[in-house]
Amino acid sequence: MKKLVIFDLDGTLLNTIADLAAATNYALGECGYPLHEVEAYRYFVGNGINKLFERALPETERNEANILKIRSLFVPYYNEHNADLSRPYPGIPQVLESLQQQGIQVAVASNKYQEATVKLIRQYFPEIRFTAIFGQREEVPAKPAPDVIFEIIEMAKVNKEEVLYVGDSCVDMQTGINAGVDTLGVSWGFRPRTELEAYHPTGIADRTEEILSFVNG
Numbered sequence: 001m002k003k004l005v006i007f008d009l010d011g012t013l014l015n016t017i018a019d020l021a022a023a024t025n026y027a028l029g030e031c032g033y034p035l036h037e038v039e040a041y042r043y044f045v046g047n048g049i050n051k052l053f054e055r056a057l058p059e060t061e062r063n064e065a066n067i068l069k070i071r072s073l074f075v076p077y078y079n080e081h082n083a084d085l086s087r088p089y090p091g092i093p094q095v096l097e098s099l100q101q102q103g104i105q106v107a108v109a110s111n112k113y114q115e116a117t118v119k120l121i122r123q124y125f126p127e128i129r130f131t132a133i134f135g136q137r138e139e140v141p142a143k144p145a146p147d148v149i150f151e152i153i154e155m156a157k158v159n160k161e162e163v164l165y166v167g168d169s170c171v172d173m174q175t176g177i178n179a180g181v182d183t184l185g186v187s188w189g190f191r192p193r194t195e196l197e198a199y200h201p202t203g204i205a206d207r208t209e210e211i212l213s214f215v216n217g
Contacts, residue, residue: 002182002215004131004156005099006149008167009110009117010045011189013092014124016112017041018085019078024056027073031066033058042190046171048111048142049074075113082116088124089188091208096128098212105156107132109148111171131156144171146179153181164202164215173199184214 010016021041028035036044036056044055053070054062099106107130110117117135132152134140141147153163163181167173168189173196176183185196185204196204203214 001217002104002164003158003162004105004107004153004164005211005215006107006109006152006163006165006181008165008169008172009108009112009120009135011042011168011191012089012166012172012186013108014086014088014120016082016086016120017045017190019082020045020052022084023074023078023081024052024070026077027053027070028056030073031069033061045190046111046169048136049113078116079119082120083123086120086124089208093125095208095211096125099215100128102216104215105131105158107152107156108134109143109152109165109175110135111142112136144174144178146175149175149179149181166205166211168196170195170199173201176201182214184211186211 007013018038021038025035044052049071050067053067057066096106106128108117108121112135114135114137118133121130121133132155134148136142149165153160160181164184165176165179165181166184166186168186169191173183173185177199182202185201187193187204187206193204205211
């Protein structure tokens with residue numbers, strides 16, 4: 001049985017893709033760049049917002065100055081609109097509540113910037129006592145670097161063998177490998193199941209309640 005479950009945010013706990021797409025398209029449009037369909041953003045996200053902007057920009061415009069310009073437009077817009085369409089995946093609130101009732105610690109490790117990560121978690125899961133809520137922070141390498149996982153494990157005072165990391169993308173699967181912890185892929189997120197399978201995680205959940213089986217298994 002696991003004592004700590006660390007969750008990715010976007011595509012794992014919350015379906016945020018429509019709001020991420022709207023905010024990025026707003027910033028692109030303000031700068032006169034082409035916009036993208038929502039589905040395209042499933043492959044743009046996962047490595048932090050600067051990488052999101054790099055992928056969304058035309059190939060010939062992918063430089064640091066343009067990325068920072070898009071970021072300056074995106075952040076205030078997204079801060080205001082990041083909960084317009086975003087919602088928890090069905091069953092996720094109940095899974096978190098069940099883990100809490102069992103005395104299992106829960107935490108969040110996201111590549112979304114810290115301010116938005118905390119806001120969304122507090123808004124949608126106000127009754128859950130998270131051991132840590134970490135988004136991307138300047139002083140900590142982004143996933144798939146394992147630093148954030150190690151930080152949470154230390155805070156939770158558990159061993160690696162007592163940890164399950166849960167995510168929806170190749171970034172998450174590689175994060176689990178790099179951290180040396182059991183990793184569970186979820187197929188309801190932004191990336192196809194085949195992408196998760198390629199990394200041979202501990203398991204793949206197709207329904208949210210299956211998370212509990214892996215935790216207690």
